[in-house]
Amino acid sequence: MSLSGALNSAVSALSSQSSALAMISDNISNSSTYGYKTTTASFESMLTGSSSSAYSSGGVSVSSVSNISTAGLLVASTTSSNMAISGSGFFVVTDGANSNQTFYSRNGEFTTDSDGYLVNGDYYLQGWKTDAEGNIVGSSTQSSLTAIDTNSVATIASATTKMSLQANLPSNAATNDTFTSEVELYDSLGTAATSTVTWTKTGDNAWTASFSDPTAADGTTQLGTVSSSDITITFNTDGTLASTSPSPATLSIGAWTTGAADSTITLDMGTIGSSSGLTQLSSTADTLAVSLTQDQDGVSYGSLTGVEIGDNGTVYANYDNGEQRAIYKVAVATFNNADGLTAMSGGVYAASSESGGSTLHIAGTGGAGDVLGSKLEASTTDTNQEFSNMMSAQQAYSAAAQVMSTVNKMYDTLISAVR
Incomplete structure (x- = not known):
């Protein structure tokens, strides 16, 4: 019984260390991904009943721990539509310009697509429309959120x-x-x-x-x-x-x-x-x-030349007549348990029962972080730490494999004795 228990423990160690290595591999591969949050392995022992005269091994299990609430370093960007959140909160995005399927992201690598929307890959940045002074038109609620469309203000002229x-x-x-x-x-x-x-x-x-x-x-x-x-x-x-x-x-x-x-x-x-x-x-x-x-x-006719992000997540439109107008405010969502969000492909997260529902804020208010223009949040991966974790996983995996080899030889000895 002890030999089979030792074998089972070694097998669980191989499986757990393989999972840990997969997490380490993901972290290292995303060390240059803006807004990426690491996942770490959490090991837990599994014990079965034991007594002073006999020991029954259990092995080990592993679970992943998402470090979503950990903030990365902010780095400068030369793209005026890029942005980062300094503090708590997430950008609100959807998977289509008119979609109601909401996701959340810390990756502020937004650019203007061919239709004039601020996007990051397949996801559309959400915000509230404002007047020219940056005051939100209507209410700052979920129902008032809309995809940020710069083509809606492609030209400017006013009496x-x-x-x-x-x-x-x-x-x-x-x-x-x-x-x-x-x-x-x-x-x-x-x-x-x-x-x-x-x-x-x-x-x-x-x-x-x-x-x-x-x-x-x-x-x-x-x-x-x-x-x-x-x-x-x-x-x-x-x-x-x-x-x-x-x-x-x-x-x-x-x-x-x-x-x-x-x-x-x-x-x-x-x-x-x-x-x-x-x-x-x-x-x-x-x-x-x-x-x-x-x-x-009054303002003379002007054409849109680009957008930039200002204080409190205000999106400004710049025109070739020298005018600059506020057009949207970026919404910032916070959660009671951000680490409970469900990770999705594309660097976005979905709300879950563990994270709870989101609360929307204007940047810099209600506990939400500030939105900073021409900044990006770097990955939280520490490659030095990941290499150290990788060597630990490798050593533990090799040791577990050696246990299996030893158990195999002991079984051979037992079988030979029986013969």
């Missing part, structure tokens, strides 16, 4: 809807004196236009501002027609803005020859009682003039 003006209207100008300035604006098709502002002093601390019909860059081709009335402006005795009429001041433009929609532009001429916009102070210049500074929210 001017807001314009702020900063200038000093000289208080020492004579009544009925006029001054001109130019402002740039855009129609809804992204066509640039220029309008001339005529400032007319109508009395003490009183002015009007009138806008000319917008023209093209040549200064002569009319592109639209101003339909709003002149703006009346008054100042306090300390030169700060007292009022505008209408309030807020607006500029309305219609009949665009470009085919664009009518424009209504809100003019910010400053805060009442402050010098944040228009002021009326004395000028010491030999020739009085109005030097105007403007800021407006």
